[in-house]
Amino acid sequence: LAVGNLMSSLDLPGSGKDRSVALYGNNIFVGMLDDPPNKQFYSLLMRETGPMTVRGSLAMSGSVQGISLHDGYAYAATSYNPGELQVVDIFDPAYIVFAPGVGVDVTDVQDGNAIATFGTSALLGRLKGLPIDELTLFSIADAPVPSPPPGPWTLEIGGDVNAIVSTFGSRYAFVGGSSDASQLLVLDMIKFTLSQAPVLKTFDTQATIRGLFYDWQKDRLYGVSANSLFVFAPE
Numbered sequence: 001l002a003v004g005n006l007m008s009s010l011d012l013p014g015s016g017k018d019r020s021v022a023l024y025g026n027n028i029f030v031g032m033l034d035d036p037p038n039k040q041f042y043s044l045l046m047r048e049t050g051p052m053t054v055r056g057s058l059a060m061s062g063s064v065q066g067i068s069l070h071d072g073y074a075y076a077a078t079s080y081n082p083g084e085l086q087v088v089d090i091f092d093p094a095y096i097v098f099a100p101g102v103g104v105d106v107t108d109v110q111d112g113n114a115i116a117t118f119g120t121s122a123l124l125g126r127l128k129g130l131p132i133d134e135l136t137l138f139s140i141a142d143a144p145v146p147s148p149p150p151g152p153w154t155l156e157i158g159g160d161v162n163a164i165v166s167t168f169g170s171r172y173a174f175v176g177g178s179s180d181a182s183q184l185l186v187l188d189m190i191k192f193t194l195s196q197a198p199v200l201k202t203f204d205t206q207a208t209i210r211g212l213f214y215d216w217q218k219d220r221l222y223g224v225s226a227n228s229l230f231v232f233a234p235e
Contacts, residue, residue, distance in 0.1 A: 010052040014038030022067040022074065027093045028052070029074055031064025040064050041076070043093040056096040060086060062111075066125075070117035073099055073144045077112030077124055081105070084112035085124050085138070087145045101145035106152075108132045114161050118170035121189065122146065125161025125175065134161050135175065137192050153192050155199075157185060162209055163223075168216035172200070176209030176223055183209045184223060184232075205230055 012018065012032065020031035028044040040060040044052050062080030069075075074088040074096075086103035090096050106112075106124065110132055114125035120141035126134045133154035138146035146152065159179030166173045166189070175185040182202035192198035207225035214221050223230040 007048075008046065008050070008052045010044060010054070012038075012042055012054075019063055019065050020067045020076075022069050024069050027055070027090075029067055029069065029090065029093075031067050031076060034061075034063045034079065041074070041088060041096065043090065043096055045093070055094045056092075058088060058096045058098070060088075065111065065113045066115040068115045068117040068122070070122070070140070071144075075115050075117050075122050076103075077115040077126075078103075079111040081109050084110075084126065085115070085122070085146070089144075099144040101143070101147065104138065104146050106132075106136055110134070114164045116164035116166055116173065118166040118173070118189075121170070121193070123164055123166075123173060123189075125164050125177070127160045128158070128178065133157075134159070134177070137189070139193075151193070153195060155187075155192070157182075159183070160208075163212040165212045165214045165221075167214060174212055174214060174221055176212045178208040183207065183225075184230075203232070 014035040022029045026046045030042045032040045039057040041058040043056040045055050062078040064076045066077035072091040074090045076086045082105045083103035084106050087099040089099045110126045110129035116123050122138045124136045133156040135155040137153040139151045159177045161177045163176040173187045181204045183205045184203040186201040187198045209223050211224045221232040
């Protein structure tokens, strides 16, 4: 990134580093590492000219490791043990509050680390834990904050979940993480909700996947590790 190409920057309060970001229009939503008494979630206004400004903020519990935007809500994967999934009302970016019910506590203590929302579902990925399944699929058809039943549905992947993205139409999801010999997984979400085996394919990148991006126009999946960029195309 050349210095001359930098349009704007903003130093948020505290020493906590930003961990996640999501964009909608000219609104940027940023999740931070936990650094009390500073807040962990911010909405920023981005302009074509002039500096970015803070529009709103919210004190959340734990670090906000991942953000996914869906129908006026921000779904956050967090390190907070009683609420690894937290849901924020962002209809008014200048006045952000928790959605009624706030969030969901999943089994055991492993942190929420990645989140994706699509259709009527939210898929939460967590850090590796022997007593848990690292993927949990929730229905958000009836309310922003999941309130099973139906679901939740879970899947063991044997490693940290670092990134989740879905395809256009929401039928399939890609999961990137640290599993041995299968750092990239392709999931059939219909089979997932039917409690059938949802893993369609796996791929050994020989390196932990840190991030994923799916370009639905080109039908290409991009993945990054600490040292490599991967580009995947359908067979």
